[in-house]
Amino acid sequence: MTQQLERPLSGDTVGHRQTLADRRNVEVPAPRGTRRYTAAQRAEQLCDAGSFIQLTPMHAAGASGVVAGWGDVDGRPVVVISHDAAVAAGAISAVFADAVQKAQRLAIDRGFPIVYLNDSSGARIHDGIHALHGCGGIFKNNVLAQKRVPQISVILGPCAGAAAYSPALTDWTIMVKDQAQMFLTGPDIVRATTGEDATAEAIGGSQMHTATSGVAHLEVADEDHAFAATRHLLSFLPSFVGGEMPMRAPQKPDPDAEAMLPYVVPDKASVIFDMNDVLDGILDAGERFDLMPDYAPSVLTTFGRLRGRPVGILANQPASRGGVLDAKASVKASRFVEFCTRFGLPVLTFVDVPGFLPGTVEESRGVITHGATLLHAYAAATSPLLTVVVRKAYGGAYIAMGAKSLGADFTWAWSGSEIAVMGPGGAVALLHRRALAASEEPDALRAELAADYREEVARPWLAAEAGIVDEVIYPEETRHRMVDALAMLCRD
Amino acid sequence: MATSEQDVSTIDVVAPIVGNIWQLQAEIGDSVDVGQTLMILESMKMEIPITAPRAGIVTTIPVDLAQIVQEGDVVATLTVD
Numbered sequence: 001m002t003q004q005l006e007r008p009l010s011g012d013t014v015g016h017r018q019t020l021a022d023r024r025n026v027e028v029p030a031p032r033g034t035r036r037y038t039a040a041q042r043a044e045q046l047c048d049a050g051s052f053i054q055l056t057p058m059h060a061a062g063a064s065g066v067v068a069g070w071g072d073v074d075g076r077p078v079v080v081i082s083h084d085a086a087v088a089a090g091a092i093s094a095v096f097a098d099a100v101q102k103a104q105r106l107a108i109d110r111g112f113p114i115v116y117l118n119d120s121s122g123a124r125i126h127d128g129i130h131a132l133h134g135c136g137g138i139f140k141n142n143v144l145a146q147k148r149v150p151q152i153s154v155i156l157g158p159c160a161g162a163a164a165y166s167p168a169l170t171d172w173t174i175m176v177k178d179q180a181q182m183f184l185t186g187p188d189i190v191r192a193t194t195g196e197d198a199t200a201e202a203i204g205g206s207q208m209h210t211a212t213s214g215v216a217h218l219e220v221a222d223e224d225h226a227f228a229a230t231r232h233l234l235s236f237l238p239s240f241v242g243g244e245m246p247m248r249a250p251q252k253p254d255p256d257a258e259a260m261l262p263y264v265v266p267d268k269a270s271v272i273f274d275m276n277d278v279l280d281g282i283l284d285a286g287e288r289f290d291l292m293p294d295y296a297p298s299v300l301t302t303f304g305r306l307r308g309r310p311v312g313i314l315a316n317q318p319a320s321r322g323g324v325l326d327a328k329a330s331v332k333a334s335r336f337v338e339f340c341t342r343f344g345l346p347v348l349t350f351v352d353v354p355g356f357l358p359g360t361v362e363e364s365r366g367v368i369t370h371g372a373t374l375l376h377a378y379a380a381a382t383s384p385l386l387t388v389v390v391r392k393a394y395g396g397a398y399i400a401m402g403a404k405s406l407g408a409d410f411t412w413a414w415s416g417s418e419i420a421v422m423g424p425g426g427a428v429a430l431l432h433r434r435a436l437a438a439s440e441e442p443d444a445l446r447a448e449l450a451a452d453y454r455e456e457v458a459r460p461w462l463a464a465e466a467g468i469v470d471e472v473i474y475p476e477e478t479r480h481r482m483v484d485a486l487a488m489l490c491r492d
Numbered sequence: 493m494a495t496s497e498q499d500v501s502t503i504d505v506v507a508p509i510v511g512n513i514w515q516l517q518a519e520i521g522d523s524v525d526v527g528q529t530l531m532i533l534e535s536m537k538m539e540i541p542i543t544a545p546r547a548g549i550v551t552t553i554p555v556d557l558a559q560i561v562q563e564g565d566v567v568a569t570l571t572v573d
Contacts, residue, residue, distance in 0.1 A: 269537070270537055270538050272541070318538070321509045321540060322535060324536050324538075354537055357535075359510055361563060423537050
């Protein structure tokens with residue numbers, strides 16, 4: 001693809017130019033197996049049309065197994081590293097690792113998000129310790145990049161060893177259904193080492209990792225959906241820590257959902273509802289981006305917008321397991337809050353939590369450690385934190401859901417909400433043990449005392465009078481309170 | 493011994509969380525739609541519906557009212573098409 005020149009060139013120059021043309025004319029291996037795109041085409045599909053440019057293509061040419069470069073996503077530069085499964089199953093050679101690290105370094109130094117398109121069987125055995133050394137260098141840069149830029153891993157094939165570990169050091173991992181797997185080792189080595197007979201899907205398939213292990217955060221139908229999801233996710237994020245927020249034109253909430261807000265929460269405190277109905281009535285209309293929708297669904301972690309500004313939303317979801325906090329929900333929630341606050345996104349917390357789930361199962365899952373991680377994420381946060389108690393906030397879970405005491409800038413409680421150290425049933429049993437034991441009609445007395453407790457103790461007035469919540473509000477006031485607060489807190 | 497064909501067409505409905513069986517809303521032999529509530533679990537003072545993951549016929553309900561179940565326990569089986 002050399003341009004036609006007007007004047008003749010000397011013989012030497014013609015030769016050099018011909019050599020360059022030959023060197024550039026490297027045959028690109030066809031996509032491996034059923035894959036639709038080559039490694040470079042994947043990067044091109046991810047980026048704005050015609051914007052992807054390879055870094056050091058001659059360094060990485062041919063046998064390296066990776067294409068690294070940069071392109072635009074919605075007009076903003078992004079570094080893209082795309083494994084080439086057509087070369088030695090994408091195995092990571094020393095040159096491969098070097099090319100990856102150079103691209104990571106560019107992103108870290110200049111402040112560009114990094115998207116990894118992973119499709120690699122792990123370290124290349126022929127390169128021995130050099131490959132391992134390179135993998136460690138990639139990990140080190142993953143960690144350095146965490147402090148600086150968003151990192152998204154997209155898993156597009158079977159990824160083993162380092163190709164599975166590196167995503168765990170990045171922020172979000174997206175897997176393609178029936179095509180992507182992540183594991184330490186695949187079925188053959190599992191069988192040889194432990195005797196366990198399991199399929200690649202069972203060991204590391206997208207369904208398992210997005211619903212059970214939590215290693216990956218989104219399952220998508222195919223590669224094109226993976227690229228679209230990556231672009232959508234990036235649309236909520238600044239390019240680097242401290243970078244400009246990607247604002248959009250403000251949208252009003254869906255008018256029907258907004259009109260329904262006062263009616264969403266059922267009268268009976270034990271009856272479930274869909275927290276999405278609350279979010280629909282408060283946030284800008286338009287698509288939200290749910291992360292980890294299939295993992296610990298009793299909390300929602302989603303990106304949305306408020307008057308055009310990107311925000312992270314953590315919400316209890318009563319429609320799933322009553323909106324309870326447990327070990328897995330705490331892992332999901334804390335990871336999300338930590339991410340949002342690292343990049344300066346305001347966190348809006350919507351609370352309707354019956355408590356932390358007690359018992360042997362949760363304690364053995366380490367609910368104390370994981371619950372503490374959620375406390376830590378809020379307490380360490382530096383970006384704006386706005387919390388609204390929609391219905392119930394009891395006990396330690398009240399604190400863990402972004403309470404004032406952990407550093408929330410503003411907290412509000414809906415007029416029908418309950419904030420207390422425990423729910424009416426438990427509180428009455430403890431406070432009135434003797435009276436209940438002596439009563440001839442304990443059930444009637446218990447119901448009466450619980451109703452009194454609910455109205456006199458648990459309603460949010462005590463908290464508001466103590467300044468522990470800023471104000472008790474009507475549901476339909478929530479959006480304006482949040483908009484006004486962010487207008488004051490976000491000075492960019 | 494169940495044949496493999498029967499295995500494929502029978503699915504277990506499991507408890508999503510530890511709790512007690514508070515209400516049964518389906519009986520053995522009932523034809524249920526996807527999403528239909530089979531029973532309500534009481535946990536954390538919340539009424540947590542357990543719904544049919546697919547349409548089918550309820551073939552077993554191996555739990556009683558007020559029974560405590562653990563997360564993952566089978567509370568019903570469905571025969572599906």
